[in-house]
Structures are given as C-alpha cells and as structure tokens.
Amino acid sequence: MRTRFRALITFLILAWPATAAAQGYAGLGSTAEGFALPERGTALQFPRDHSPHPDFRIEWWYLTANLKDEDGDPMGIQWTLFRSALRPGDTEGWASPQIWMGHAAVTTATRHTSAERLARGGTGAAGVTPAPFSARIGDWHMTSPDTALQNLFLEASGDHFSYSLQLAAQTPLILQGDRGYSVKYRDGQASYYYSQPGYRATGTVTLDGKETSVTGKAWLDREWSSQPLSPDQTGWDWFSLRFDTGEKLMGFVLRGPREGFTSGSLIASDGSTTPLPPGSFTALPQAYSPSGDVPVAWQVQVPDHGIDVTVRALNPDAWMQHSFTYWEGPVTVHGNRTGSGYLEMTGYR
C-alpha cells in the first residue's frame, strides 16, 4: 500500500514543480502540458468560479471549523475535496483525466482521526456541480441550496467518526491577494484564491461512537492553480486565524532554502480585506511536537497592524497520513489577540 501512496504523492504533488520550472510559461498563459495559468487582473465570477476549473492542474474546496461540543470542549473538523488533473480539460467516462481526493478529519485535544477517499472523474462518483452547488466524493458531500455558498450542508465519515454540519455565512466572500490573484513566490507562481471565512456552524459530530452536538465557526478556502510551488520550496505553513475582536487573519509561509516567502491578508470584522505584502506577515516556530519534527507553537506577528500572538496546536498529533502526509489541525490563539483557527503544515515528514 505504501508503495502506491508514495507513487501517488510523487506523481500528483511533488513532480509538478520540476516540470513547472522547466517550462517557459511567461506570457504564454499555459504550461508545457497545456494547463492554464492564473493571470493577474482576471475577475473572478460567481457562481461560475465555485465550480471546477479542469484546465488548471489542481484545485480545492477546503473547509475547516473550530467547534465546541456539548461540554464546551474545543474540537476541529476538516472537509476537503482536492481536484487534480492528469491533463487539461475533461470528458465524460473513464477517459476523464480528472482525479478527485477527499480528506476529512475530526480533532480534539486528545484525539485526531481522519479518512481519505479517491475517485476518478467523469463517472459521477465524485465532482462539483454549480447549480445547486454540490461538491462530493462518494457519500461525503458539501451542498448548498443556493449558488452563492451562503448556506452549506456538510457530511463526511470515516472508520471512527462522522459529522453533519449546517453552515451559514455571516460575511461576504473574500478575494485573496490581488482581487483573487494570489502570488505564491517571488518567481511569480500564483493561484486564484478566494475564501468565505465567516460561517457559523451547528450540527453533530460522532467520534468513536459518541455523538455530540456542536456549534462554532467555519472557514472555506477555494484555490486553483497549475504550478503552486517552486522546485526549491520545501513546504508551507498556512494559518487561518479568527480573533475574538472579529478580525480574521490568513497568512502563509512558503519555506525554501532562502528566506521564506510570506503572504496573507487581514480581514476586518466588516469583511473589508487588507492584503499583506510579502514579509509583512511572519511566523516563527516556538515549540516542537514531542516527536520533534513539526512546530506546534508559533509566534505570529503582523507588526504593521500590531498583531503579536502565540498560535498553539490543540492537538500536536494532527497528522493527515494518507496519499500524502501533512499536518492539519485546530489551534488556539493567545497574545495581544485571542481566538482560534486552523494550521496546515506540509513538508515536515
């Protein structure tokens, strides 16, 4: 099994930067294999852009939620649908080059359990349709009665967990970066990126056979691109933080041999967004997990906006060990702001 998974990660994730580096993409708007490239200034259109973009290599519908159970204990859930294209475009049937991968997880301070689903495109077993909105893989699904993702209904299950959540957006959609054009590196790699950081969530979570009702906040990220990483980049640390002040902070560090590339945005409680230029957002590891391989406490600072907080993992062992391995889990925020959020770290294992 391991061999196959390693093959999958090699193929789907790590092989890209190498090919991306080898191509002269500048100005052509496409990769050598014919994938489309994000272009600055392209206006995102909704609900169209909630749907898949099969001409781009990779895309995701990424939802995380910080919840509290009946006892008031913190809990996090993850619901992610990845789309990955072998070739640009799509067709019906088995010849479709689209591959779908779902990840779902439930995390408490002491428990982290997750599951993965894989499916081929073109078959109806997995995919995203716009009206009404529906993203699904197998029986996991994220559906909306509307086309604006104002309300979402979310379900997923694994060997040890299942959850069912209703989400209602409190704020408008946020376009990240330059009106949705999010630069990922100095060399110009970029993605289209928008978010809905302001869902209120209610529902039930069953963990190890025990059902509990939950309430909390959820955050949806939508991103698609064709060349997300530069060959010398080793991984990223990605933060989505929700302060009790009503502000929200999205920031990431793309680690490399040189100084890490950082970017992000600060979202005011009214939904107005301030992009953070490279270097404006910083995150420094403060403590490592007991196994020593991943930071579980960070000092996050945005000096321009007076933010200086410590971000601590609710459960240091929130590893997602499936077709590729990464760390994804809920965090608590302390310092000159308090709050909660989600942290994603790749490239440590």
Place this chain on the structure above:
Amino acid sequence: MLVTVQDLWKSYPGQPPERAVLRGAQLSLAEGEAVALTGESGSGKSTLLHLIGGLDGFDRGEITVAGQALSALDEPGRAALRRGPVAIVFQQFNLVPSMTVEQNLALHARLAGREDRSWIKALTARLGLEGLGGRYPEELSGGQQQRVAAGRALAVRPALLLADEPTGNLDETASAAVMSLMLGLARETGTAVLLATHSETIAAGLDRRLHLSGGQLA
C-alpha cells in the same frame, strides 16, 4: 501338582452333551513326571492337550496349570501361559518355513523373552542339529524337522511339555530316536511331559500311562 484337570467337559458345535469329546475327564500331573496319553483316533487326546495348553476353551470343569485356573484367564492370559510354563510340540512340526533352523529353534524362547543362547547351543548339539543351523525346514528330513520342533519347545525350559503325537509322521527308527532324545532332555531338565501317542512302545517307556476312552481318563 503341576497340572490338575477336574471334571472336564468339552463338546464341539453340533455335538450333544452325551456325545461330547470329554465328559468329566480327571487328571493330575506332578512336576517332572512323564505321562503317556493313549486312546483311539478321535478319542480326544489332541483336544485334551489343546485345552491344557489353553488353545481352546472348555464347557465345564476346571484345569489348573502351575497354580493358574484356566477358566479365569482370557485369551491374552492363556497366550501368556504358553510363553510361561507350557510348550507344545505338534504332529505337523509347525516349523516356520521362511526361517532357518537356527531361527526356528530360538523362536519360542525369543517370543517368551527367555532366550538362553548357550542352552540352545547345547540343545542343538544334543539333538544332532549341528551344521544345519542355516538350512530351511524344507531342506531337512522329517526326523530332523521334528527334532527342531522339540528343541524349539525345550529351549524355553518349560515346566510342562505337551506333545501331540510328535512322531506320528515319522518312520519307526526316526521316531524312536527323536522320542528318546526328547524324553531324555525333558527328564534332565525336570520338565513334565504329557505325550499323546498311539504307540504302545513309546507309552511303555514313560512314568505313567493314561487311557482316554468315552471322554474319560483311566
């Protein structure tokens, strides 16, 4: 007494009690005593010997051999009797055709777990079987074969030798020679002998003589 037979009745299937082979036979035999058993053909001499040897069961009465009551013994117990105090010599020699003279001589002693090589060697010499050890029974004359059979029985040093017309198949000269050898050896070793025969000459040479007639001994 080595052997006592009391009120022994034996009939074969289909025989009414009044025609039974043995009808209340009585007998006692002291240790070392040589007794001849005479009677008409079919008078039951062989039957009596077989019963004393535990080869067959009887209807009524009792036989004791070396203090053991035969009626109380099961088949393995009676078989053990023949590996103990009793040895039998048959008219048909009953040598094992696929074994050499030497092996035949030692067979009973080995079965009884009492092989005495020097005694067997002495027996071989006394019975005039020297040099024939490697031969097979079919290569021997009748007299030689019966000497092997007698030697095989004596090799276990039995307390009682039951001999059923052992020389009935031999001519008179051979018969006399075998008989005198056998009885001589029995006497020397203190073996009691019960010998069924229809030869007056042989019967006359023994300590005592019993006649079987009408199913009873006299």
Place this chain on the structure above:
Amino acid sequence: MRRAALLALLSHWRRRPLQFLLLVTGLALATALWTAVQALNSEARSAYARASAQTRPLELPQITAEAGYIPIEAYARLAREGWRLSPVIEGRWRSPAGTVQLLGIDPLTHPPLAAAAERQEGQDRLPGLLSERGLLVAPPGLAAALSSAPMGPEIAVSAELPPGTVLTDIATADRLLNRNGALSRLVVLPGQPDTLPALRRIWPGLALNAAGSSTGPEALTASFHLNLTAFGLLSFAVGLFIVHGTVSLAAEQRRGLFRTLRAMGLPQRSLSALLLGELLVMALAGGGTGILLGYLTAQVLLPGVSATLAGLFSAPAGNSLSLRADWILAGLGMALGGTLLAGSQALWQVWRLPVLAAPGALAWARASAGSARRLAAAGLAAALAGAAALLPGGLAGGFAFLGGLLLGTALCLPLALHLATRLAARRAHSPLAQWFWADLRAQLPGLSLALMALLLSLATSIGVSTMAGSFRLTFTAWLDQRLAADLYITARNDAQAQEIRLWLEQRGAAVLPIRSTESPFRGAPLEIYGVADHQNYRENWPVLTAAQDAWDRVAAGQGVLISEQFARRHSLTTGKMLSPLPETSYRIEGIYSDYGNPKGQIILGITELDRLFPALPATRVAVYASAATPQPLDGALREAFSLPGSAMIRQSGLKERALAVFDRTFLITRALSLLTLAVAGFAILTSLLGQWDRRLPQLAPLWALGVSRGKLARLDLLRSLALTSLTSLLALPLGLALAWVLLKVINPEAFGWSLPMHMFPKGWMQLFILAHLAAALAAAIPAIRLFRLPASHLLGVFAHEN
C-alpha cells in the same frame, strides 16, 4: 515378544522377495496414477490461484450485474450511497499478439496488485498507467509480442501476471474493449460504513458475490479436472485389485505361521496389530514409490495438459511441476487407505482365525459358485445404486452411474466365467479338455480379482476410445460445416478491410464480414457474433434445430441463434425469448453445435450487432472464392495488400489447429486408459505367480499320467488366454455402455454438448490383441518356469504329500 514375532512374520517376505515386490509395485502403480492425476490437477489449480491472486483480490467481495455489465451510473449511485468500491473493466481483447485477457483496474483505488505497484527502471507504473497513451503491463512472453504500436499504449513487462493476461488502467481497457464505461465488476473495498443501503434498492440487477467466489478459469475447467480425477480413481481401483490379491495370498500362505505363533503364546491382538503395522509400512513404501512414479508420470503428461487447458479454456497453466504437500499427502493417504481397504479382508480373517483349524485349507480355493453368486448379487446392487444416482442428474451423478456400472459388472464377472467354463466343460470330449475346463474353473477364484481388473481396464479403454473416436468424427464433420469459407483475413484496419473487400468482390469472391464481441451473461462469458445474411451460412451452418425462416428473422434483427452448450446451460429452446444484453430481446430461432467451446455463443444479424456495438472493429472477413478468383488467393492478396502471413488463415490451417487442440484434449484420457490396461496386465501376472505354489500339486498328477511338461506349460498359457477372451467378451458390451454414458450423460453435463455414437470394431480388435498379448506375457513367466522345472520337483510333490 513382538520383535521376535515381527521378525518371524517378515521372514516370509525375505523368502519371497518377488511377492513383496509385486505387492509394493501394485501399490506403487495404483498410487502413481492417482498421484499423477492429482499432481496435474493441483498444478493447474495452483496456476489458477496464482493467476487469481495476481489479477483479483480474492479476499474481497465483488459486485457483478446479472445483465453482465454494470452501468457507470450504477457505480456512481453506489459510491454516492456510501459504498466504497474499486471499478474493474475486463474482457477478451484482440491484441496484435492474439486474443488476451485484458484487466483494466483503477490503480488509485484497487487493492494492491504486484504488477501495478512494482517499479521498472526506477519508474513507478502509476504515471504510465494513468497517461493518455496508456500502459499495458504484460507477462514477459506476451510483452515482447505486443510490440508497441506508434500511437498505441506503451508496454511494460511484469513477471507478476499470469500468461495471457494484460493489466492496464481502466480508461485504457474501456477504450480497447469499446465498453463505453460499462464495468465488469466492482471490488468491495475493506472498511465499508456500518449502514449501507441494500444493493438492489440502489440499482436492481446487481449481485454481491462473497469473497473467494470466482468466475475465473476454475469454473470453466472444473469438468476437465473431474474427468482426470475419475480416471485417476479408476486406475487406483485397478491397482488395489493387485494389492488385495497379494495381501490375501500372503495371509493365506502365512496361516500356518500365524497358528504356530499363537501356539507359542503370541496373543491374537498382538498378532493383528503386527500385521496391521506390516501393512501400513508396506503402504508407506509402496505409496512413497508411487508418489515418486506419479511425479515422473505427471511431468511427462504436464505439457499436454497445459496445452489443453490453454487451448481449450484459455486457462493459465505452468509447464513445470512442483512438489506440493497437498497431492503428496493425498497420495500417501490414498495409499494407506487403499491398502487398508484391500487388506481389510485378510486382516479380518486373521482376527477371526481360530488357533486350531485344519491347516492348509485355502480360503480362496474353496470359494465356490455360491460365493460367485453372492458377488454377482452385490454387483447387481452396485449397478442399481449407480443407476439410481443417474436420476438426479448432474456430472457427479453421471460418474456415480459409471462407477456403479463398472463395479457391478466386475463383481458379476466370476459368476459369468463360472457359468461359461461349466458350459465349455460340458461340451468338452477329450479327457484332457475336460480336465482343462475343470481346472480352469477351479482356478477362477484365485484369478477373478485380476480378471476383474482386466475387465475394468478393457471396458474403460473401449468406452474412452469410442467416445473420443465418435467425438472426432462428429467434430471433423462439424468443422467442415463451420469453416466453410476458403480464407479468413484480418486486415490492419477497417479501411483496409474495405479495400480488400472491393478487390476480392471484383474478382468474383464473396466476402462476408466477421464481427464479434464478448459480454457476460449470468456470470459467464458469452460470445456474440454478427453474421451477414448470406447463402453460405444458410447452407453450411451446423444447425441442430431451427424454426422456419430462422435466418430471415436473424438477418432482420429479430431473432438469434444460440449454441448447444449455451442452450443446455440455461435450459433454452427454440421459440423462447432471450435478452442477452440489457434492453434487448430476441426470439431464439435455432440451436447449433459449437464443439470445443467452453463459452456460450449466440449469433445475431450483423446489422443488429453493429447497432448494439457501433465501434466494433470491422477488420475480419471470411472469403468464399469462386472460379474467377485468382489462386492461390492468399498469395495474390499478400502481393496486392502486403498482408503479413499471420493476417490470413486458410481454412485447412484453421481446421488443423482445431483438430490439434481436440486431439490434445483426449491424449491424456487415452494415455491414462492405456496405463490402466498395463496395471491390469500386471494384476494377472501377480495372480498367476501367486498361484504358482499351489499349481504344482495340481499339475504333478497329470505329469505322472503322461502329459509332458511342455504340454502342461502350453495348457497353462492357453488357460490365461481363454480367461482373457472370456473377459474381453464381457468387456465389449460394458465398454459400449460406458461410451454411451460418456457421450449422452457425461459430455452434455461436463461440456454442454451431446454426440452421436459411432462404432470402431478395428479399435476393439487392436485392444483385444493387446490384452491377449499382455495376458500371454503374464502367463509366460510361470509357464516357462513350469517347462523348465526339474522332474524331481514334480516328484517331490508326491514325496511331501501327507
């Protein structure tokens, strides 16, 4: 005590090494043939298992559809309801290297298969499999043959695939097999949710097959292996006759020894235990030798069996035999069990042996007409039991009937021979002739077991050769009908096929397209052929039964013709409706014979087939030449279209190939029946040699009365031949009955076709001559001994007589 007794018992064998050799050899022969068959079966089974393990996760349940294909929508529905599945598209693919089994999996979700997971030259298979061009992974030989076409899929080699199997991505398989997404089966992955909606409620017509259930080669080849096993068992039974004979003889000969030992104080129980031990040791010795012999025999037979399995069933089979615990232990078990069975009578007699009985009386020799009558009654009962087994039908019932018939007749043999010799004795006039027949009758009990073995093997040989011969005659005639075209052409592509067609039609030839596809029907593969409406089919097709205007209705796309085995398997008759594919329905217009094909087959009009499967390649055509056609046609075509030789098959070549496959199928059966005859001949030799000791006292008086040793020897030889002749006479009707059962009961059950029976008197004569030669040879050894016997030995009989 036991040691001394054992040595005494064993001394018998030391003095009679030949007898010992016969016993062990008999046992070895019996075990050898049985083991050979089991080794072959085991090898084949393991090849299937290997193939299965390499191509399908047997430990997981699978979902299949009654209609054959699972629509892609059904898969999507199941997945959305929570079923965790891995889709598979598989089927027969006409590759550049011939027809192969194409297995298309989804490598992302399918349970690990070595052939998909292994790396080649540091490269993972996955990118290649998922690439647009596609990747075909094939076993070494096949990979070389699948030379990569410029635009076709890439080829990779894997030793982890069974012969004739190509692994690829599901998308590639979908494309190559023209499936339009329809799935062959769904692997049910581990870790299903606790509550799943029932399959039928989600999509009717789907069936969940438990883990380990298979529609692989095992299902198709089961009858072939059952056939082999039946023959192995028959040989074993014949061999046991030898063992029974020798063990009984040895018990008789040692009766005196047993009594002596008992008289010297060996308890009855110990004696029986020793004899049982002796028997078991000999069973191990004979069984061990037999297993070795069987291994060697199997090695000789294996290539033929493999070729048959590959040719007839496309089943994978290796060409090397490995030692396997299953058949070695089974062989030893059979040897032990068989020896105990064969020796049980003798052991029982010893157990009941009174220590005092009139010595020298031989139980066999006393066996009389009375016991022969009892045997015959038992035989009759066995035959009736067998006939009763026929009633519920089925292959096992057919074999049970055969077993009952054979055993029953064999048991009747002593009585038949007894009556025959009595009749002959009455008609004999000269004193010597009268003695001859009387003596013959007296010898019967001792020889009857060997003669039963001879009867069985002769009848089997007649039955099998009659079946094979009948089949071959029918098959040849059928081939002539079925392969009526002069030339079969496979063009490079549809366009070339069209050119060839025009070219040929301009030259007066009739060119008919051949299109076919394969689709599962109720879990088994079904071949669907499309035929053009042409006089050649109407005149030549080997139709067994047909409705009026059958061909018209087939051509109109309303009717279908079905093969005999397909009709039998699903109890279909002319006039019934058949829906071979979802949303189709045709009236069955007729049934035709399709020998040698384990798969079901149906014929549709070609327009109808094209409607159902629009993308089928149209590269194959059948050519019917006329007077105007240039000759030789294939040479002219090769010149005009530079067609490779492999693209054209002459009718004669095709027939040859078909007959070769056919002959291979029966090669094993014939070899086994001849070996059985050899075992029977050996049984006669054993019995005659066993009688030797008792013969002398019977012959000596005649010698004393002035019959020379030479004449006595000749009479002994004659005796053996006379008995063989009598047995042969009985074997003929039995063999024909056997052939009838094979043709009319076993064949329809095992293969799905019934066959007319033909007679082959020439073959029977050859067999009888062979049997008599064997009997004469077996009798010659004792006869020569008798002839050379010094007079003193005969005299000795009188000297020793008591």
